[in-house]
Amino acid sequence: MPNKLLPPSGPGRPKDLVKRQAILDAAKNLFISNGYDGSSMDAIAAEAGVSKLTVYSHFTDKETLFCAAVKSKCEEQLPELFFELAADAPIENVLLTIGRSFNALINSRESVELHRLMVTQATQNPKLSQLFYEAGPQRLLNEMARLLSRAELTGKLRIDDPHCAADQFFSLVKGGANFCLLIGCGEPLQGAAAEQHVQNAVTMFLRAYRPNQAAR
Structure with missing residues (x-):
């Protein structure tokens, strides 16, 4: 209203x-x-x-406002504080917090409708699509890559390419369920189903990048 x-x-x-x-x-x-x-x-x-x-x-101008609106929506759900890595913070807990918030973000009505809007704009206004990507998805990828770089430096994870790993993490959380939601043939994951989905994604990510696993 x-x-x-x-x-x-x-x-x-x-x-x-x-x-x-x-x-x-x-x-x-x-x-x-x-x-x-x-x-x-x-x-x-x-x-x-x-x-x-x-x-x-x-x-x-309107483009600046659009970018700010996209960034604001992302920061509501995933503030920069979530990507800090305290020395005594278990990496699994940090990843779970980010995973839960990212899952809630991509399944929100605003995010779904905004992604659908960008699909319709893809051929009509590719510049706007680029602005959307830089203000939203790219920002989250960069924040996640910085977090994973710190985790690698402190020995919590072993990662050769933090940007690639960041993309893999968010892709695991998105999964097929979010694609179904975007095209209108599925419902957003909620409650216990959402929690289990995020935990599975974090578990798989840690299997790939924990130092003891990477050494095998």
Whole structure:
């Protein structure tokens, strides 16, 4: 529903940050419901309850706003904090946390609709597809590769190519179930089924990259 009334800023919550978040929320809703071409900056401003000038003061154009909306959605589910690796943190627990959050992200309504939107845009606007990839999937791959590099340096894992391993990890979590969901012939994994799926993916990943396994 339109967000006509902005919440009070409150202590430690500057008004401009509240407006920025309102714009991002409005953009995510409209891009998903109306598509990229069908979502004007005027409509996003009206949905957010701000002026168009305010929208442009935060985001210089619609492409910039689209990228920010994609990044915001990813960061909601997978904040950068998840990709930190404390010295005493069991690598399995870290991978499970990331796997659960990534699984929830790719199975969310917003993510599914956004991916379907990008498929329709693939031949019409390849530049937009590239922007989407860089703001979303590429960011997560880079964060995961950095995490795996640290795990390799600290001896928690043995990995020759962290970027390849990061891609393999996310591919394991996505699996066939997410593809079925995207094309409309399956339901999102939830509850115990989702947990078992993530645990299986992490177990398989660790079998490949634990130091003791790699040494065999």
